[in-house]
Amino acid sequence: MAAPMTEPPCRLCHANLPKKQRRTIFSETFGVLNQLVEVIDEVPQRNDGHGNYVCGLCWNKLNRLSKIEHDLKTKLEALKEERLSLLKTLREKHGAQPFISLTPKSKKHYILHSPTPRKVKKSLTLTPQRGHQDSAEATIEKQKIKREKVSIQLFSPGKVKVLYRGHMSKLKSKVIPCGDFQNIVRSIIKGQSNKKIGEVIYQSQLREAIQNCVLEEMKRDISCLISTNKPSYLRKTQSDNLATFNFETFNLELQLNAPLLYKTLSSFYAQGTPHTYKYVIAVTAAIILKQRNMHMSAFHQVVSQILDNGGATDECINLLNKLGLCVSASAAAKKKSDLISRQKSHMEQMVLAEKKTS
């Protein structure tokens, strides 16, 4: 007990220090305070009773740690680039096949170039044992934290590993195989914009799956419009509705019940003036929907009536019907008689009302 009182111990290894071997922690020339803080997991204070020195050996090791950290920062990008270009060359040779099982070997090769992981592991895993002198529970906690830290720091450059909380909050880790998925994780980690991340994901092997998702949503949009639960405006083919058909109502229905379909169609026609392109979207949708379900025919009925009134022949109407642009001549004729009788009763009511008032 007498020795530490007279000869201050090294803050790291607790060895007694002759004057020559002392390195003062708080001096300007010490230069590795950050590394020391990381190892002892606290910021040293002048009068905290743990001494103000480290020994020459520990100081050298801290300097080595600092050098490795510097190298990691500066060489990582170069190594990443070299790795990617190597990967690219090798893949091209292999014919664009992913080679997950080969990845670890190429990684180990890089570790040989840099002694970082082993050094870091030694100094960090040893530290908690020294801490035992303080309090048992606190050290166990510290050990846990240290171990998690170690597994992150051991990480070789160029590798993508995800740490996450699994069942019972257990820390789990998973190496992402090189290739598309690594690029996606990198893109997210780098904090790139959603647009950029989306592009990276879309350009990956997920492209077809994403396209299928969009198509599925579009199908759901169309099913929603066709559904009889909430009948579409296009299903309302009674003479009253046909006589008062307007595109605004159907356009609104599209925007509410089939937003993706509406957005897609809009992207085709955005060049036109807003006023007319709204009609064009509604017409395109009406033609698509009638193809999916023959009862979605209000727009087609209206077109046939216009053709008939304009003097188009049955042959002409039937031809346009085949092209999917209107209903058949016979269907139009049937609807025409409905419309006439509606008009008749409408006029009779008007006359009756006139008689009453006079």
Ligand SMILES: [Zn+2]
């Ligand atoms: Zn020491």
